[in-house]
Amino acid sequence: MGNEEITELTELYERFKNKLEAVSGECYRTKTSKEAGKLVCEVLQGKGVRTVALLNSSLSQEGNFIEQLKGAGISVSTDRFREVTPDAQAGITLVSYAIAELGTLVQADADANVNQRLCSTLVPIHVALVTTNNLIPTLMETMATIHRLPQIPGFVGFITGPSRTSDIERVLTIGVHGPKQLVVIFVDEVVEGVA
Amino acid sequence: MADNQFKHKIGEALGNNVLRGALGRFGDAYSIAREKAYEGYNFNLIRENIAEVKSYAASHLDDMLNQFEKEASARGAKVYRATTGEDAKKYILELAKRLGVKRIVKSKSMATEEILLNKTLLAEGMDVQETDLGEWIVQLAGQHPSHMVMPAIHMTKEEVADTFTNHLNRLNEPEISELVKTARVELRKKFLEADMGISGANMAVAETGTLIMLTNEGNARLTSTLPPVHVYLVGIEKLVPKFEDATHILQALPRSATGQQITSYVSMVTGSTPVYLADGTIKDKEFHIILMDNGRRKMYSDDKFKKTFQCIRCASCLNVCPAFQLVGGHVYGHIYTGGIGTILTNFLNSEKDAQNPQNLCLQCGKCSEVCPGKLDIPEMILEMRNRMGEREGLPFTQKFALDIVSNRKLFHSLLRIASVAQRPFTKGQPVIRHLPMFLSGLTDKKSLPAVAEVPFRDMFKNIKQEVKNLKGTIAFYSGCLIDFVYPKIGEGVISALNEKGYKVVFPEGQTCCGAPATYMGDRKNARKCAIMNIEALEAEKVDYVVSACPTCTHALIDSFKDLLQDDPVLYVRAEDLSRKSRDFSKLLSDLGGLPFNGDGIPLSVTYHDSCHLKRKMGVYAEPRKLLTDITGVQLIEMKESDRCCGFAGSYSIKFPELSGPILERKLNNIEETGADVVAVDCPGCLMQISGGLDKRNPKIKVMHTAELLLEKRVNAQKK
Numbered sequence: 001m002g003n004e005e006i007t008e009l010t011e012l013y014e015r016f017k018n019k020l021e022a023v024s025g026e027c028y029r030t031k032t033s034k035e036a037g038k039l040v041c042e043v044l045q046g047k048g049v050r051t052v053a054l055l056n057s058s059l060s061q062e063g064n065f066i067e068q069l070k071g072a073g074i075s076v077s078t079d080r081f082r083e084v085t086p087d088a089q090a091g092i093t094l095v096s097y098a099i100a101e102l103g104t105l106v107q108a109d110a111d112a113n114v115n116q117r118l119c120s121t122l123v124p125i126h127v128a129l130v131t132t133n134n135l136i137p138t139l140m141e142t143m144a145t146i147h148r149l150p151q152i153p154g155f156v157g158f159i160t161g162p163s164r165t166s167d168i169e170r171v172l173t174i175g176v177h178g179p180k181q182l183v184v185i186f187v188d189e190v191v192e193g194v195a
Numbered sequence: 196m197a198d199n200q201f202k203h204k205i206g207e208a209l210g211n212n213v214l215r216g217a218l219g220r221f222g223d224a225y226s227i228a229r230e231k232a233y234e235g236y237n238f239n240l241i242r243e244n245i246a247e248v249k250s251y252a253a254s255h256l257d258d259m260l261n262q263f264e265k266e267a268s269a270r271g272a273k274v275y276r277a278t279t280g281e282d283a284k285k286y287i288l289e290l291a292k293r294l295g296v297k298r299i300v301k302s303k304s305m306a307t308e309e310i311l312l313n314k315t316l317l318a319e320g321m322d323v324q325e326t327d328l329g330e331w332i333v334q335l336a337g338q339h340p341s342h343m344v345m346p347a348i349h350m351t352k353e354e355v356a357d358t359f360t361n362h363l364n365r366l367n368e369p370e371i372s373e374l375v376k377t378a379r380v381e382l383r384k385k386f387l388e389a390d391m392g393i394s395g396a397n398m399a400v401a402e403t404g405t406l407i408m409l410t411n412e413g414n415a416r417l418t419s420t421l422p423p424v425h426v427y428l429v430g431i432e433k434l435v436p437k438f439e440d441a442t443h444i445l446q447a448l449p450r451s452a453t454g455q456q457i458t459s460y461v462s463m464v465t466g467s468t469p470v471y472l473a474d475g476t477i478k479d480k481e482f483h484i485i486l487m488d489n490g491r492r493k494m495y496s497d498d499k500f501k502k503t504f505q506c507i508r509c510a511s512c513l514n515v516c517p518a519f520q521l522v523g524g525h526v527y528g529h530i531y532t533g534g535i536g537t538i539l540t541n542f543l544n545s546e547k548d549a550q551n552p553q554n555l556c557l558q559c560g561k562c563s564e565v566c567p568g569k570l571d572i573p574e575m576i577l578e579m580r581n582r583m584g585e586r587e588g589l590p591f592t593q594k595f596a597l598d599i600v601s602n603r604k605l606f607h608s609l610l611r612i613a614s615v616a617q618r619p620f621t622k623g624q625p626v627i628r629h630l631p632m633f634l635s636g637l638t639d640k641k642s643l644p645a646v647a648e649v650p651f652r653d654m655f656k657n658i659k660q661e662v663k664n665l666k667g668t669i670a671f672y673s674g675c676l677i678d679f680v681y682p683k684i685g686e687g688v689i690s691a692l693n694e695k696g697y698k699v700v701f702p703e704g705q706t707c708c709g710a711p712a713t714y715m716g717d718r719k720n721a722r723k724c725a726i727m728n729i730e731a732l733e734a735e736k737v738d739y740v741v742s743a744c745p746t747c748t749h750a751l752i753d754s755f756k757d758l759l760q761d762d763p764v765l766y767v768r769a770e771d772l773s774r775k776s777r778d779f780s781k782l783l784s785d786l787g788g789l790p791f792n793g794d795g796i797p798l799s800v801t802y803h804d805s806c807h808l809k810r811k812m813g814v815y816a817e818p819r820k821l822l823t824d825i826t827g828v829q830l831i832e833m834k835e836s837d838r839c840c841g842f843a844g845s846y847s848i849k850f851p852e853l854s855g856p857i858l859e860r861k862l863n864n865i866e867e868t869g870a871d872v873v874a875v876d877c878p879g880c881l882m883q884i885s886g887g888l889d890k891r892n893p894k895i896k897v898m899h900t901a902e903l904l905l906e907k908r909v910n911a912q913k914k
Binding site (some may be wrong): 024083112121122143147153161170171175179 | 380
């Protein structure tokens with residue numbers, strides 16, 4: 001990666017972070033997948049989380065997430081998500097892209113993996129991992145990127161901050177049906193198998 | 196004309212302080228949030244893009260539907276086309292029965308509200324849960340949504356708590372965060388148990404068969420993740436041609452709807468997706484899409500209403516509507532509320548259902564200004580009003596008044612009689628409380644100024660015009676208010692134009708511009724007025740035609756042409772007149788304004804934009820420049836300077852209960868500036884605002900720009 005690209009990514013990351021924080025999301029950046037695993041443990045411990053649903057990915061495997069989480073005293077489920085996610089205190093998934101313009105995450109698994117949605121929707125805390133390289137500057141470029149995929153994935157989900165409502169007296173309240181907290185962790189390391 | 200029952204509903208809504216408080220607070224916050232959300236974005240470009248892709252879809256509707264069906268089917272969706280709401284209900288009911296469905300969760304869908312789907316399903320003993328918080332509240336309370344985006348905006352937290360208490364048989368405190376928590380817990384159970392999900396969509400992409408939903412709460416995500424059966428009910432207007440076309444709507448919808456840059460969630464579903472079945476296995480779900488017409492096609496094939504296809508249901512037209520802000524959604528009577536709702540009701544429910552609510556439109560045009568789909572809602576409502584008027588005729592009193600107005604000699608002689616007959620009422624004061632019914636239209640409830648003793652047409656003969664370096668001739672079209680109530684404005688117009696080197700003529704045959712007839716739905720009389728004026732003004736013989744009433748100017752520029760499209764000879768003359776017509780401040784400004792004028796005495800002035808001048812003609816900078824060019828004048832901008840004053844012609848007579856509070860808000864904004872004078876460019880606004888200030892704060896003067904310019908110049912000359 002050239003210096004210019006690195007500067008550009010940092011600029012995109014900063015834009016994303018500002019936008020996400022404006023809608024009550026948390027944003028971090030780490031160099032390696034192992035550091036990401038460590039950070040996830042710290043963040044979850046800080047929130048008092050004891051049970052987590054982890055949708056494994058090449059990134060979480062490379063970063064030894066399971067071992068690190070267990071080492072931190074957090075019990076990890078990596079399957080039977082339909083049973084597990086209604087009660088899990090947090091869910092960890094790897095998402096496909098991030099849109100800097102809006103502070104938005106994009107889930108666009110080619111197979112429309114239902115577990116990706118369960119682990120990011122039913123849980124009160126969603127920890128989303130994303131490869132820093134997959135930051136896209138604008139909404140328009142994101143739509144073009146999705147359009148260029150071999151086919152539009154069965155489910156494409158944009159996530160911008162935690163779930164919210166203003167349906168009672170127009171008062172903003174965080175956390176209705178979806179997660180009450182959203183933690184986004186950018187990982188600079190490019191792990192084989194991560195789109 | 197609004198019937199008594201409708202008037203009663205308005206009265207009830209106005210008496211509901213909760214509703215007025217909530218709507219008022221929201222309206223104020225909305226405009227600020229919307230503006231902020233669009234910061235750094237070119238709203239006009241976005242709406243151009245939306246209009247382009249949506250109008251393309253509208254004019255290739257069958258292609259779009261076929262392509263969508265083909266693409267979605269290829270991805271495992273079963274697509275059904277419902278001609279009517281009944282068809283759609285039957286399809287869903289049969290499907291649910293066939294699959295043995297007992298528990299249904301719904302994520303927000305106005306289309307299911309439109310066809311009262313819940314009623315059908317509940318009657319079959321199925322459990323149907325709305326899951327959007329606002330919709331759920333409204334469902335539990337046994338009501339209908341009062342707003343497309345915020346269904347329960349009319350309810351307080353106390354009312355919500357009571358509703359929950361009744362439903363759950365346990366006490367709920369009116370604490371919003373607790374109420375939201377309760378909803379989360381209660382509805383989460385429903386989501387996990389549900390064997391069918393029903394959703395609406397914000398967009399349907401023809402190219403890829405993709406459905407797109409925007410939500411904040413996450414209910415659409417849960418609905419499209421958990422139940423093994425999923426049905427989408429989609430109005431055919433949701434179609435966009437290409438996948439990337441959706442970008443434009445994604446840019447506008449959250450910003451215009453709630454002032455957000457983007458909603459918390461955007462879900463795009465293409466065909467059937469994997470789901471967990473009860474036995475723990477994962478399979479592709481049973482996936483159905485219903486493309487529903489239910490009156491839409493009729494609306495889109497009507498040239499005058501085709502643009503409704505461009506509506507993206509953001510409800511910004513409601514949020515900026517002065518009438519909606521006062522009465523809320525339930526007064527409109529049906530599912531779709533506000534201005535756009537009135538049009539949708541007309542086609543999707545019945546014309547009869549739209550008859551009352553269409554009266555609520557002030558024709559102020561604020562909604563068109565903010566509409567991301569570029570719909571001219573007031574024009575469409577006017578078209579509805581005219582068609583109703585043509586079909587059913589107007590009530591006798593209105594018809595009688597309009598027949599008189601379109602008979603110039605009779606109208607003018609009655610006005611002359613009025614100036615004498617009103618004397619007992621004026622008690623020597625310049626402002627009276629009553630005016631004969633043919634000018635006021637119908638009632639005596641409104642405070643109005645006196646009819647001038649000498650109308651402008653008589654005064655004109657005695658005005659000495661001194662024109663140095665004659666450049667040309669301008670015909671002055673006074674309009675009724677300047678002619679018979681505010682002749683002084685006419686003097687100002689002539690004096691300013693004389694100074695610019697133009698001689699002003701006053702064609703005697705001119706009469707009412709026809710606006711009262713146009714806005715009451717009487718195209719026949721409006722057309723009569725158009726012809727009389729075209730013939731009288733003889734635009735062919737002058738350089739310009741000037742009017743100092745923007746409503747009249749709008750008639751001269753636009754309405755006459757529209758009314759005479761069927762007459763090739765008169766149409767050519769109407770076009771000529773249109774080309775030469777200018778509103779006073781625009782013309783004076785085009786001619787270079789009046790530099791170095793005024794007496795230099797300090798005067799603080801605030802400016803009120805008339806709806807027609809700003810939004811029909813795009814004129815707002817010109818009068819401000821004319822005013823600030825007067826030495827001594829200091830311009831203080833008021834809040835919401837382009838918000839309607841509530842006059843709106845006969846509106847103030849039809850709905851004094853709405854016109855009153857709208858005026859009050861204007862007066863508050865005026866008083867807040869501390870200005871000595873309110874300058875206006877419309878004699879209608881002048882009448883309305885001075886009528887209000889006369890009672891409340893007579894120290895503040897209301898003057899037409901032409902009047903103020905004249906007064907300051909005369910004073911300067913005296914010095």
